[in-house]
Amino acid sequence: MDEILSLLPGYNCGSCGSRQCRDFAAELKSQGDLQRCPFLSREMFRDNLERLSLLVGGAPPAEEKIVGVIDGLEADFMLAPLKDECSCREFIHPFDGSIEIKIGDFLRYRPLGCPVTHFAKVIGIDPGIYTIHLVGPLHRLGQEDFRFKDIGLCMILAFEGKVSRGELPKVGQTVKFVPEYCMMQKVHSGMVVGVEGKEIRIEGIDLKVW
Incomplete structure (x- = not known):
């Protein structure tokens, strides 16, 4: 069981229906x-999924439909970060334009x-548009050295x-x-405006997919 537990994500999020990853491992x-x-x-x-499949019996699972939880x-398709980056690049526009934002700032929005x-880190700036890496819906807010700017509601561009x-x-x-x-x-939607190999840019983002 310890080997199985070591291969699980370890988020203890409860999405699987179990209280935590240890309970999920015991139920497999x-x-x-x-x-x-x-x-x-x-x-x-x-790679973890393939090893887990062998541990619990059977061949690695075939590719299945991607369904929003x-x-x-x-x-x-699933959208992953570009090489050596921590998240996809997102381009955001704050509705409150009065807050001064610089590259390297951490934002809450x-x-x-x-x-x-x-929570996000600013990696690029154009007039009214900020390029960010997401660092988490939840963050180490109890740490005294973590400072962020609260910019409120933002449009994802x-x-x-x-x-x-x-599918590519x-x-x-x-x-x-x-x-x-x-x-x-959550399933997002938008229009693909650039494709280079497997790297893509999507604009016209809508988080309310019907």
Whole structure:
């Protein structure tokens, strides 16, 4: 069981229906049970999933449909960070333009259409538009050395990342996708405006997919 536990994501998020990862590990009876964990399908855990499949019996699972956990909608692909980056690049526009923001600042904000507060680091600035890396819906707020600027409600203008699982889209295609690091595993939508290999840019982002 310890080996199985070491291969699980360790988030203790409860998305699988168990109270924590240790309980989930104890309940695993077959490779089908592994599908209860939405994070094991991410690229970063792909090797772990194959090893877990062998440990609980059977071959690694075949590619399955990508379904948002929070909304049950089917997505075209998972969007992963670009090489050596911690999250997809997001391009945001704060509704409150009075706050001075610099590269390297940490921001607290809520995307329009999402109920979760996000924390991000600014990596680029254009007039009214900030390029950010997401550092978490939840952060180490108890640490005295962590400072952030609260910028309130923001519009999400674009994503840049790479397709890690699912269908590679074409330029001009309207798509449904799930960012790998989204804690809600929510389906987003938008229009693909750039494709280079598996790296893509999506604009016209809508978090309210119908």
